[in-house]
Amino acid sequence: RFIDHFSFSSFKTLKIKDIANINIVTHTWESSDRFFKLADKYYGDPTYWWIISYFNNKPLETDLNLGDTVEIPVPLERILIALDY
Numbered sequence: 001r002f003i004d005h006f007s008f009s010s011f012k013t014l015k016i017k018d019i020a021n022i023n024i025v026t027h028t029w030e031s032s033d034r035f036f037k038l039a040d041k042y043y044g045d046p047t048y049w050w051i052i053s054y055f056n057n058k059p060l061e062t063d064l065n066l067g068d069t070v071e072i073p074v075p076l077e078r079i080l081i082a083l084d085y
Contacts, residue, residue, distance in 0.1 A: 012082075012083055012084050014055075014082055014083070018082040019073065019079075019082055021078050022073045022074070022075075022078050022079055022082060023073070023074050023075070024071045024072065024073060024074075025042060025071070025072045025073075025074055026069050026070070026071055026072070027069070027070045027071075027072055028067060028068070028069060028070075029064045029065065029066060029067065029068040029069070029070050030066065031066060033061075033064075033070075034049075034061055035049035035050070035052050035053050035061055036049040038052050038070065038072060039051065039052060042072050042074060042076075043074075043076045045076075048076060051073065051076070051079055051080075051083075052070065052072055054083075055071060055072070055073050055079070056070055056071055058070075
């Protein structure tokens with residue numbers, strides 16, 4: 001097994017037109033939350049945790065505080081297209 005590391009600089013910068021067909025679900029950050037858990041809940045696949053991290057400009061879960069609002073772009077297919085991934 002190995003871990004993939006992503007550099008946010010390698011992703012396309014999203015513009016308004018890129019996310020025009022994307023919905024945003026808001027989630028209030030709780031003590032038990034993790035990006036991979038949110039990805040599993042909203043995308044059905046925990047490996048897409050990095051999308052939530054990238055979209056919120058929070059590389060680490062420790063960058064979030066209890067009560068912070070996390071924006072989750074849905075559906076997954078559209079955000080992947082917007083990111084050219």
